Amino acid sequence: MAACLSLAARDLLERPPRLTFTTTELTGAPWAAPGPPLSLLAGRDDVVAWVRHGQGLVGWDPVLRIEATGPGRIEELRAAWRAVVHASWWSDPLVRPGTGPVALGAITFSPSSSERSVLLVPGVLVGRDARGSWVTTVRARGQDPDGGLDLRALTAAAAASRGVPQAPGARVTPGARSEASWRAAVAQASARLRAGEADKVVLARDVTAVPRATGTTGDLLGRLAAAYPSCWTFAADGMVGATPELLVRLRDRRLSSRVLAGTARRRRAGGDQPADEPSALAAWLEADPKNNREHALARASALSSLEPLCSVVEAPERFVLTLPNVLHLASDISGVVAGDTGALALVGALHPTAAVCGTPTPAAARLIDELEGMDRGRYSGPVGWVDWHGEGEWCIALRAAQLAEGGRTGTGPQAPVRVLGGGGIMPSSDPADELAETAAKMRPVLDALGAP
Numbered sequence: 001m002a003a004c005l006s007l008a009a010r011d012l013l014e015r016p017p018r019l020t021f022t023t024t025e026l027t028g029a030p031w032a033a034p035g036p037p038l039s040l041l042a043g044r045d046d047v048v049a050w051v052r053h054g055q056g057l058v059g060w061d062p063v064l065r066i067e068a069t070g071p072g073r074i075e076e077l078r079a080a081w082r083a084v085v086h087a088s089w090w091s092d093p094l095v096r097p098g099t100g101p102v103a104l105g106a107i108t109f110s111p112s113s114s115e116r117s118v119l120l121v122p123g124v125l126v127g128r129d130a131r132g133s134w135v136t137t138v139r140a141r142g143q144d145p146d147g148g149l150d151l152r153a154l155t156a157a158a159a160a161s162r163g164v165p166q167a168p169g170a171r172v173t174p175g176a177r178s179e180a181s182w183r184a185a186v187a188q189a190s191a192r193l194r195a196g197e198a199d200k201v202v203l204a205r206d207v208t209a210v211p212r213a214t215g216t217t218g219d220l221l222g223r224l225a226a227a228y229p230s231c232w233t234f235a236a237d238g239m240v241g242a243t244p245e246l247l248v249r250l251r252d253r254r255l256s257s258r259v260l261a262g263t264a265r266r267r268r269a270g271g272d273q274p275a276d277e278p279s280a281l282a283a284w285l286e287a288d289p290k291n292n293r294e295h296a297l298a299r300a301s302a303l304s305s306l307e308p309l310c311s312v313v314e315a316p317e318r319f320v321l322t323l324p325n326v327l328h329l330a331s332d333i334s335g336v337v338a339g340d341t342g343a344l345a346l347v348g349a350l351h352p353t354a355a356v357c358g359t360p361t362p363a364a365a366r367l368i369d370e371l372e373g374m375d376r377g378r379y380s381g382p383v384g385w386v387d388w389h390g391e392g393e394w395c396i397a398l399r400a401a402q403l404a405e406g407g408r409t410g411t412g413p414q415a416p417v418r419v420l421g422g423g424g425i426m427p428s429s430d431p432a433d434e435l436a437e438t439a440a441k442m443r444p445v446l447d448a449l450g451a452p
């Protein structure tokens with residue numbers, strides 16, 4: 001395994017590393033059967049992942065880490081990745097989304113976060129789409145090509161797919177603030193919205209989960225993906241989760257985005273109480289004025305950010321997205337991108353959306369700074385991947401957690417895990433109800449850890 005080169009995006013521009021990427025098609029039984037790619041991460045820490053419905057990308061052994069902070073972080077990462085691609089050689093007989101040079105990244109919500117925004121180039125990246133599987137290996141130019149990946153061993157690992165171990169169980173303790181103090185912040189936010197400071201603000205909170213036994217990031221991801229197959233299960237630099245919200249997908253100049261805002265939580269069966277019936281909850285959600293107003297604001301703000309960048313934008317009627325823990329009002333937006341705008345430039349134009357910040361953006365961001373009382377880190381920031389010609393797929397890091405030490409080897413999910421969740425606050429919000437909503441949004445990660 002080659003050492004990982006860690007560079008600030010700005011410094012990298014002067015002298016980008018010269019990498020060689022080799023994509024090879026993976027054929028044969030294990031690559032066609034259900035199982036890979038996520039099963040390849042079983043037992044591993046320090047991984048990257050982007051998987052939905054059993055397809056996507058999983059990688060390990062990072063060779064390059066590009067870091068940026070501050071208001072220019074997205075643009076700096078974009079420029080640095082472009083410089084890396086320009087300085088690289090690659091061989092890619094497949095030329096499909098996700099083949100050839102690819103970097104995965106996690107970007108902070110706030111420009112003033114003390115955490116770093118990163119793009120990571122894994123030394124081994126296995127991909128799978130509807131047409132088949134492949135692996136891309138990366139080495140620094142001049143590095144011994146024979147020190148590369150043993151394809152037979154990789155295929156044997158894919159064939160020996162083992163089940164995901166049970167969740168270890170975890171103890172949950174308060175994060176930056178207690179539940180009572182978060183409810184007080186929601187009450188203050190609603191009062192300030194009623195006074196006209198903004199239309200909507202999204203407030204989040206965190207809890208700390210301490211697993212009761214050692215586990216690995218790969219196993220945690222396996223449990224998340226099994227429970228939430230329609231969400232994007234992701235991992236980059238220890239930021240992990242299973243998010244339902246697509247910020248932007250850019251493929252062949254066509255853009256897609258899924259805006260979510262407005263939530264009904266599903267209660268499980270308990271005692272003699274039956275579980276909530278999704279169709280009844282959906283009907284309630286579709287008729288609820290507070291949730292509809294919240295969704296309309298998020299949808300309008302996404303459309304106004306995208307319209308200047310696209311030659312065509314389409315946004316059919318909103319619909320209800322049903323997940324195991326919650327239901328959301330959802331709008332799918334599609335468009336054709338004008339000019340040569342890449343995925344990271346679109347991420348920069350869209351972030352922060354009204355689904356994670358509020359509206360109008362500057363007033364909502366100010367309320368978050370004043371009332372939330374914590375650094376969100378990469379939670380509710382963009383997470384995703386970018387390829388050699390700037391296309392890719394980026395979601396919003398929701399239903400997510402930050403593992404300690406970036407999830408690096410030896411610090412897997414036994415070390416404290418910071419789990420975060422938030423909700424759109426409106427003038428009429430009920431603090432207790434908003435708190436329960438954040439708890440429902442934390443369930444994916446807490447269940448994957450086995451927390452009660």
Ligand SMILES: C=C(O[C@H]1C=CC=C(C(=O)O)[C@@H]1O)C(=O)O
Nearest residue numbers: 260261262263355421422423424
């Ligand atoms: C901020 C979160 O969810 C956002 C996305 C969907 C619905 C939301 C809501 O109804 O409040 C939030 O805007 C979160 O999951 O932490």
